[in-house]
Amino acid sequence: MEEKKSFLKQKIDLESPNKNIVPITTSIGGDGKLSVGGCSIEELVKKYDSPLYILDEVTLRKSCRAYKNALEKYYPGESLPIYASKANSSIFMSNLVSSEGLGLDAVSEGELLTALKGGVPNEKIVFHGNNKSDKEIDLAIRNNIKIIVDNDYDLKRLEEISNSLNYDLEIMIRFTPGIECHTHEYIRTGSFDSKFGFGIEYLNNLFASISATKHLKLKGIHAHIGSQIFELDPHKDLGEIMVKVILDAKKFGHNIKELNVGGGLGIKYTKNDDPPSIDEWVETISTSIVEACKKHNLDLPRLLCEPGRSIVSTAGITIYKIGAFKEIPGIRTYLSVDGGMSDNPRPITYQSNYSACLVKNPLNINSKNKYTIAGKHCESGDVLFKEIELANCKTGDLICVFGTGAYNNSMSSNYNRIPRPAAVLVCDGGAEIIQKRESSFDLLRYDILPDRFIK
Amino acid sequence: MEEKKSFLKQKIDLESPNKNIVPITTSIGGDGKLSVGGCSIEELVKKYDSPLYILDEVTLRKSCRAYKNALEKYYPGESLPIYASKANSSIFMSNLVSSEGLGLDAVSEGELLTALKGGVPNEKIVFHGNNKSDKEIDLAIRNNIKIIVDNDYDLKRLEEISNSLNYDLEIMIRFTPGIECHTHEYIRTGSFDSKFGFGIEYLNNLFASISATKHLKLKGIHAHIGSQIFELDPHKDLGEIMVKVILDAKKFGHNIKELNVGGGLGIKYTKNDDPPSIDEWVETISTSIVEACKKHNLDLPRLLCEPGRSIVSTAGITIYKIGAFKEIPGIRTYLSVDGGMSDNPRPITYQSNYSACLVKNPLNINSKNKYTIAGKHCESGDVLFKEIELANCKTGDLICVFGTGAYNNSMSSNYNRIPRPAAVLVCDGGAEIIQKRESSFDLLRYDILPDRFIK
Numbered sequence: 001m002e003e004k005k006s007f008l009k010q011k012i013d014l015e016s017p018n019k020n021i022v023p024i025t026t027s028i029g030g031d032g033k034l035s036v037g038g039c040s041i042e043e044l045v046k047k048y049d050s051p052l053y054i055l056d057e058v059t060l061r062k063s064c065r066a067y068k069n070a071l072e073k074y075y076p077g078e079s080l081p082i083y084a085s086k087a088n089s090s091i092f093m094s095n096l097v098s099s100e101g102l103g104l105d106a107v108s109e110g111e112l113l114t115a116l117k118g119g120v121p122n123e124k125i126v127f128h129g130n131n132k133s134d135k136e137i138d139l140a141i142r143n144n145i146k147i148i149v150d151n152d153y154d155l156k157r158l159e160e161i162s163n164s165l166n167y168d169l170e171i172m173i174r175f176t177p178g179i180e181c182h183t184h185e186y187i188r189t190g191s192f193d194s195k196f197g198f199g200i201e202y203l204n205n206l207f208a209s210i211s212a213t214k215h216l217k218l219k220g221i222h223a224h225i226g227s228q229i230f231e232l233d234p235h236k237d238l239g240e241i242m243v244k245v246i247l248d249a250k251k252f253g254h255n256i257k258e259l260n261v262g263g264g265l266g267i268k269y270t271k272n273d274d275p276p277s278i279d280e281w282v283e284t285i286s287t288s289i290v291e292a293c294k295k296h297n298l299d300l301p302r303l304l305c306e307p308g309r310s311i312v313s314t315a316g317i318t319i320y321k322i323g324a325f326k327e328i329p330g331i332r333t334y335l336s337v338d339g340g341m342s343d344n345p346r347p348i349t350y351q352s353n354y355s356a357c358l359v360k361n362p363l364n365i366n367s368k369n370k371y372t373i374a375g376k377h378c379e380s381g382d383v384l385f386k387e388i389e390l391a392n393c394k395t396g397d398l399i400c401v402f403g404t405g406a407y408n409n410s411m412s413s414n415y416n417r418i419p420r421p422a423a424v425l426v427c428d429g430g431a432e433i434i435q436k437r438e439s440s441f442d443l444l445r446y447d448i449l450p451d452r453f454i455k
Numbered sequence: 456m457e458e459k460k461s462f463l464k465q466k467i468d469l470e471s472p473n474k475n476i477v478p479i480t481t482s483i484g485g486d487g488k489l490s491v492g493g494c495s496i497e498e499l500v501k502k503y504d505s506p507l508y509i510l511d512e513v514t515l516r517k518s519c520r521a522y523k524n525a526l527e528k529y530y531p532g533e534s535l536p537i538y539a540s541k542a543n544s545s546i547f548m549s550n551l552v553s554s555e556g557l558g559l560d561a562v563s564e565g566e567l568l569t570a571l572k573g574g575v576p577n578e579k580i581v582f583h584g585n586n587k588s589d590k591e592i593d594l595a596i597r598n599n600i601k602i603i604v605d606n607d608y609d610l611k612r613l614e615e616i617s618n619s620l621n622y623d624l625e626i627m628i629r630f631t632p633g634i635e636c637h638t639h640e641y642i643r644t645g646s647f648d649s650k651f652g653f654g655i656e657y658l659n660n661l662f663a664s665i666s667a668t669k670h671l672k673l674k675g676i677h678a679h680i681g682s683q684i685f686e687l688d689p690h691k692d693l694g695e696i697m698v699k700v701i702l703d704a705k706k707f708g709h710n711i712k713e714l715n716v717g718g719g720l721g722i723k724y725t726k727n728d729d730p731p732s733i734d735e736w737v738e739t740i741s742t743s744i745v746e747a748c749k750k751h752n753l754d755l756p757r758l759l760c761e762p763g764r765s766i767v768s769t770a771g772i773t774i775y776k777i778g779a780f781k782e783i784p785g786i787r788t789y790l791s792v793d794g795g796m797s798d799n800p801r802p803i804t805y806q807s808n809y810s811a812c813l814v815k816n817p818l819n820i821n822s823k824n825k826y827t828i829a830g831k832h833c834e835s836g837d838v839l840f841k842e843i844e845l846a847n848c849k850t851g852d853l854i855c856v857f858g859t860g861a862y863n864n865s866m867s868s869n870y871n872r873i874p875r876p877a878a879v880l881v882c883d884g885g886a887e888i889i890q891k892r893e894s895s896f897d898l899l900r901y902d903i904l905p906d907r908f909i910k
Contacts, residue, residue, distance in 0.1 A: 086833050086870075086871055089871075089872050090902050091899060091902040091903075091904045092902065092903070092904055092905070092908070095904055095908050096908070099908070107832075107833040107871050108831075108871045108872050108873050108895070109872075109895040110869070110871065110872025110873060110874065110895035110898045110899075111871060111872045113872075113895050113896065113899060114872060114898075114899055114902070117899060117902075118904070119910070128833060129831060129833065130779060130781075130789075130791050130829065130831065130833075131778040131779045131791035131792065131793065131829070131830075131831035132778075132831075133778070133793060133831075150779070151779045151780070151781050152779075152780070152781075153778060153779035153780065153850060154779070193783060193786050193787065194835060195781060195789045195791060195827075195829040195835070195837075195838070196835070199783060323586040323587075323588070323608060324585060324586050324605070324606045324607075324608035324609070325606070325607070325608065326585075326606050326607075326650060328648060328654060331648050332648065334585075334650045336585050336586035336650060337586065338586065338588060345800070345804070345868070348804060349800070349803060349804050372650075374585065374586070374650040375586075376563075376584060376585065376586035376587075376588075377562075378541050378562040378583060378584065378585075379541075380649060380650070380651070382650075383650070395608060410870060410871075410872075411868055411870045412868060412869075413800070413866055413867060413868040414565070414867075415541075415865060415866045416541055416544075416562050416563045416565070416566060416865075417544050417563050417564075417565025417566045417568075417569060417865075418563050418565060419565065420901070425905065432905035432907075433903050433905075434902070434903050434904070434905065435901050435902060435903065436901045436903060438901065440563070440564040440565035440568050441568065443565045443569075444546060444565075444568060444569060444572060446875070446890050446891045446893065447545050447546040447547065447569070447572075447889070447890060448546075448547070448888050448889050448890065448891060449546050449547055449550055449573070449889070450547070450880065450887035450888075450889065452887075453547070453550050453551070453554070455574070
């Protein structure tokens with residue numbers, strides 16, 4: 001009976017991976033053990049060691065296609081989903097999203113280079129950031145990558161550059177729409193207290209400033225209202241607000257052709273999470289924009305959105321090996337794994353919750369025990385799960401943590417000089433390495449001992 | 456008048472750097488600008504770029520010597536301070552603490568290799584960890600490095616190895632003394648809810664188990680009760696408790712020669728922090744152990760302690776360049792710098808507070824303004840200071856953040872594919888690079904695109 005309660009027994013939504021806890025290809029073999037992408041996880045760890053990041057190609061492609069298909073279905077104008085690469089930036093991810101026809105959003109020189117190396121067409125890359133360096137702006141301009149102007153500092157530099165080159169530059173602007181949205185909170189305020197973007201109440205001044213430049217051509221507007229969002233209403237409101245901004249800009253002679261609604265759709269980390277599907281999210285946004293445009297007799301702008309977490313998070317899992325146990329009677333039993341806060345800083349940073357299971361007994365068949373799963377770092381707060389139910393387990397057993405595709409690898413550190421895990425891609429029973437494992441020696445590569453200290 | 460309030464005008468304690476906010480060699484030049492170690496910070500940034508980690512050699516050596524001197528002064532037995540390298544692990548730091556006669560505490564293969572490369576004598580290294588890998592244990596044993604047994608899993612493996620080698624292994628054990636100590640909280644409990652160490656109430660069983668082994672020789676005990684501690688009483692109690700543990704161990708035939716009290720002494724991050732001096736801390740611990748030994752007619756054990764933060768934190772500063780400003784009238788003015796949560800994850804992880812000043816006007820002479828200092832990462836929470844008073848400043852000005860020597864570089868990430876800063880050592884007007892700056896290209900080095908994706 002108990003095993004039926006397992007999140008692994010939940011029906012998998014093939015069309016909207018963000019509504020699942022596990023990758024689409026997750027299965028339990030005849031031996032009762034976990035496999036993903038047709039690969040036995042035990043075998044993968046034998047070959048690639050642990051901790052191990054795994055990405056499931058089918059889930060990744062399904063997520064990309066869910067955005068593409070929903071946009072085609074609900075938005076009669078042009079559209080493009082743009083992968084927010086900060087969720088998981090790699091040459092592989094850049095290549096994959098690009099092969100699915102998505103664009104990519106980069107926020108640093110490193111993410112830009114990664115996108116270009118991954119083969120994302122320049123015209124499908126947008127460049128964000130609240131404090132872009134001169135070098136980053138230069139790189140973007142030289143590569144004809146569209147810059148999203150975040151503040152006056154961006155604007156001033158772009159004006160100078162476009163004047164010095166005597167060259168028209170198409171830009172987008174980011175603004176704060178006065179909607180603040182967290183997972184369980186939705187506020188409309190006059191001013192949004194964020195380091196990003198122009199306040200909506202100052203846009204008329206901004207439009208006038210841009211009109212006064214010789215070479216800056218305002219082609220698009222961008223807004224992003226939060227992360228891991230489970231509600232649809234905020235994005236409905238956002239669509240209406242953005243269309244009104246396009247109308248305001250018209251008064252200053254700006255013909256805005258692109259509307260970028262950012263990202264923010266949540267994923268299902270645990271059984272308690274119930275995000276809307278990708279389809280519902282896109283429908284809500286599309287409908288609100290279409291209706292607002294009809295109402296104001298406006299041609300449909302090109303619609304961009306920036307999904308990150310909802311593309312890559314559910315496709316990713318992390319496998320750890322159990323080492324030490326420590327029972328504190330009446331309090332808790334710690335089990336320690338061979339990774340922790342360096343490969344997944346979200347629990348210690350955001351108190352994030354995940355779902356996990358034993359690879360050898362994913363359904364917790366037979367006895368269950370409560371454990372606290374600790375990492376191997378020399379830090380009391382290095383705890384991945386405060387309390388989790390698992391079947392009996394022992395040193396050497398493998399644990400699979402789900403939903404780690406986003407903001408794990410990309411936020412990873414080398415705290416305690418612990419090397420980063422390898423990452424493999426699984427598909428149709430095959431596995432390919434997409435990120436080499438670091439070695440401890442690699443971490444010493446940047447250290448320099450000045451000559452006078454060498455005896 | 457106002458400038459007198461600046462933390463930069465506080466008298467510098469030369470003997471106990473942990474009681475200062477700034478490095479000992481901090482000064483303000485005739486031009487009113489900040490310098491450290493006799494180096495103009497503006498010049499350093501011209502040469503090494505920003506963000507820049509800077510370590511002050513004088514402050515580092517003073518901190519090491521404060522521990523050495525205090526132990527010699529207050530503890531009549533043998534003693535050794537052991538640098539907790541997790542605070543800031545590098546070949547340079549290993550070499551420096553070793554040149555001052557300190558030992559080093561490592562918690563991973565990477566930290567062990569760093570210590571060995573830095574020239575720390577093997578017999579002065581101890582190896583910690585709640586989940587040591589087999590490879591790490593093997594490395595420690597082959598290099599004759601003392602292992603601190605954290606749990607039964609460690610014990611079992613060390614017993615097997617010592618039996619298979621038919622070789623006596625000296626070990627220490629870590630236990631939780633039932634003292635839990637945070638900066639503003641001090642609790643004595645029966646059981647300490649920690650992933651580290653053996654519960655004190657189970658030590659008799661443990662002593663019996665060790666006695667039953669053929670080759671494990673219990674030579675020392677270790678306890679660590681917290682981090683960034685401002686109280687002395689907990690460490691007084693700890694000394695008494697540990698002496699009693701030595702007596703208990705005697706009943707099982709163990710002749711414990713070493714007593715390791717861990718670390719935990721706090722530092723002064725802001726004007727509101729008032730930690731005890733290194734001298735006071737060492738005096739408290741030494742006195743309690745000497746008195747307890749006298750009372751129980753016990754020979755003085757060798758006293759070890761493990762300072763990390765109080766050695767390196769105050770010696771370190773980080774320099775950022777100001778980029779964009781964003782004023783939200785009635786709410787706040789954001790200024791954005793060229794680093795942030797990737798080079799200093801403590802504010803977003805622990806809500807940590809720091810002190811900072813403008814390099815060109817460290818005393819905030821003339822007008823003051825309140826700012827929020829944001830990092831450049833694509834994350835709303837990437838804020839280094841929620842509110843700080845600074846004189847008028849503009850894009851291109853430099854900001855110095857103090858107290859960043861510990862848990863900044865060592866916990867740094869590459870979030871948003873932002874490369875890690877360089878680190879330089881300053882002394883007597885000279886600067887030497889001790890950590891090369893990463894480049895954005897470096898971050899792509901581990902990425903692999905499988906062949907079938909290459910067109």
